[in-house]
Amino acid sequence: MLLREMQEEDLDEIERLEGVLFTPAWSKEDFLHELKTNDYAHYYVLVDDKIVGYAGFWYAYENCELTTIGIDPNYQGKGLSKLLMDYGLKEGHNKGCMNYSLEVRVSNERAIRLYKKYGYEICAIRKDYYADHEDAYLMVRKEEK
Template sequence: MLIRAIDLDDLDRIVELEHILFTSAWNKSDFIYELLENQFSFNYVLEENDQIIGYVGVWLMYEQSQITTIGVDPAYWRRGLGRMLMQEMIELAMKQGCEKMSLEVRISNQPAISLYQSLGFETVAIRKDYYQDNHEDAYLMVKGLEG
């Protein structure tokens, strides 16, 4: 398996996965903005046999970092790939001197919440009406990063 930076040629597959995984999915223009316009945004794909099976985005902003998106092809669930992507982003953030990492997650997404808790994230707040598709709340989860 290989984790590498996303390039524009990857976006059709990533958007396809986004729409499989999320009811409030990012579109291609969202990813293009992150890749070409947002200086704080770093985005990666996970490949197996030259096929994209996962992706992750993170903002690295001085002492703060935030997971912006993460997804794994459902055919590859329960193999620790989400954990692998998260651990890579935690290491990257630490190398960049970040002191905290945050993310938002649907309050109904128990598998993701369990993963994040196992990596040391704690729920610190509820973002009311966070998701546009169904107005579901999100947990704001934060992890301190140790050097």
């Protein structure tokens, strides 16, 4: 299993996976915009003959935001989200991040359990956050110096 930076040539496969995993899904153009124009954005992929997972983080000064994480359904339950989280959070630590945040659907209990294992706590509800009007939890964690 290889973990590396996402590249433009990965985007067709990322868009396919995104469509399987999320509604509404980010488009290829959304990811391309992040890769090309957002200096704070860093996206990673897990490759096992094909892309089986991906994650995005924004590192801005002392802040790190998890923007997306997804694992191919055929590879879920094998600890791959943990690999991506470990790597992304380590990069945040190396860049001096102290404040970590993310939004997650209130119905996504599996993801919420994962984030709590990493020390994230629910601190607010964002009403009608998603296009289908589902609420999101804002989850945060602080890192000590």
